[in-house]
Amino acid sequence: MAGIKALVGLSFSGAIGLTFLLLGCALEQYGVYWPLFVLIFYVLSPIPTFISRRLSDSTESSSACRELAYFITTGIVVSAFGLPIILARKSTIQWGACGLVMTGNAVIFLTILGFFVVFGSGDDFSWEQW
Amino acid sequence: MSGFLDGIRCGDCDCNVDWGERRNTIASIAAGVLFFTGWWIIIDAAVMYPLEEDFHRAYHTCGVIATVAFLMINAVSNGQVRGDSYSEGCMGQTGARVWLFIGFMLAFGSLIASMWILFGGFVVPGKPHTYPGIAIFFQNAFIFFGGLVFKFGRTEDLWQ
Numbered sequence: 001m002a003g004i005k006a007l008v009g010l011s012f013s014g015a016i017g018l019t020f021l022l023l024g025c026a027l028e029q030y031g032v033y034w035p036l037f038v039l040i041f042y043v044l045s046p047i048p049t050f051i052s053r054r055l056s057d058s059t060e061s062s063s064a065c066r067e068l069a070y071f072i073t074t075g076i077v078v079s080a081f082g083l084p085i086i087l088a089r090k091s092t093i094q095w096g097a098c099g100l101v102m103t104g105n106a107v108i109f110l111t112i113l114g115f116f117v118v119f120g121s122g123d124d125f126s127w128e129q130w
Numbered sequence: 131m132s133g134f135l136d137g138i139r140c141g142d143c144d145c146n147v148d149w150g151e152r153r154n155t156i157a158s159i160a161a162g163v164l165f166f167t168g169w170w171i172i173i174d175a176a177v178m179y180p181l182e183e184d185f186h187r188a189y190h191t192c193g194v195i196a197t198v199a200f201l202m203i204n205a206v207s208n209g210q211v212r213g214d215s216y217s218e219g220c221m222g223q224t225g226a227r228v229w230l231f232i233g234f235m236l237a238f239g240s241l242i243a244s245m246w247i248l249f250g251g252f253v254v255p256g257k258p259h260t261y262p263g264i265a266i267f268f269q270n271a272f273i274f275f276g277g278l279v280f281k282f283g284r285t286e287d288l289w290q
Contacts (some may be wrong), residue, residue, distance in 0.1 A: 005134055062151065062288040064207070067158040069278065074162025082170035090177055 006118045014111045020104030024084075024097040034087055035101040041080035042108050048072040048115065080105050150288075157283030161276045165200065168272030169193070175265035185262035189247055193269045196240035200277040202233030209286055237274055244270035 025033045052069035081102055088098035172193055177183040206226045213223040221229065244267045252263030 015238045062154050064289060067154050067284060070155055070158040071162040071165075075166040078163055078166040078170065082166075082173070086177055087172070088175050089174060 003119070006114075010111050010114050012116070013107055013114070017058055017104045017107030017111060018022060018101050020107060024093075024100030024104065027097075027100075030094055030097040032093055032097075033091055035097060038080045038083055038101060041076050041083070042112075045073055045076045045080075045109065046112055046116070048076075049120075053120070077105075077109055080109070151246060154284040154288055157279055161280035161283065162273045164276030164279060168269040168276065169197075171265050171272070172269040175262045179262050184253070184257075184259050189251070189262070189266050190242045192247060192266055193273065194239050195236055195243075196270045196273040196277075199233050199240060200273055201279075202229060203237060203277050203281050205231055205233075207286060231274035237277060241270050241274045 003008055021035060021038065024030060039082050048069035052063075052065045056063055084093065084098040084101040084105075087093045088095050095103075143282075172190070206229055210223065211230055222279040247266060248260075248263040248267045251257075252260045257263075
């Protein structure tokens with residue numbers, strides 16, 4: 001039952017994050033949809049951590065593989081913030097849209113982190129936890 | 131309602147671990163921020179100055195060599211260089227030392243080259259836009275320090 005509440009809370013915050021992203025594209029004063037490219041970074045961001053957990057025991061406290069996964073994940077997160085800034089500097093999107101997209105980024109990445117904290121650190125990393 | 135917080139684990143696993151065990155994670159994240167910020171700085175400069183006379187495309191070589199150096203430095207562990215790891219690796223201890231030596235030489239070389247590009251290519255000739263030169267310098271500085279943090283900020287004592 002606790003798993004369901006956390007799941008609902010995390011999907012709510014995920015929806016809020018995506019709402020910020022879409023507001024940055026679809027509001028009348030903005031109107032361009034280039035910021036949707038950050039969706040690629042959202043999808044890519046959990047993958048290195050999944051791979052490193054699959055390749056080693058999930059009970060290991062630290063390993064080179066896990067740290068490499070954190071390094072690459074940080075890179076993906078930085079890229080999701082960097083792309084809107086460059087689009088705004090080049091005036092492809094407006095700075096207000098950039099701000100909304102970055103807010104959406106922050107919420108989505110916190111949601112993904114929340115998934116890992118709540119659901120990911122079980123003894124065997126399986127999908128049947130709840 | 132009585133058990134609804136049981137599924138949330140942040141109170142009893144990670145937050146009570148002391149600084150020593152988190153060190154590797156924090157070093158990896160800091161190195162990632164530095165390295166990728168460096169690359170996004172140069173992407174920004176390349177996007178803002180698309181003309182060849184403002185930003186000579188050959189200057190990208192510096193950042194590429196710095197990235198290769200980063201990968202070389204972090205490909206060998208400190209244990210292999212000291213000779214006290216269990217597996218020899220394909221080149222042995224001497225090979226690991228030579229690899230690390232070449233990696234550091236490329237890293238220092240690209241940092242020096244970026245300063246040379248900034249001053250010799252942008253400041254001294256008096257180019258109207260010096261931002262690309264500054265971006266090249268900061269890209270290489272960030273990649274260099276990201277490599278240092280990733281190499282020396284982590285301790286191998288935590289590995290099994």
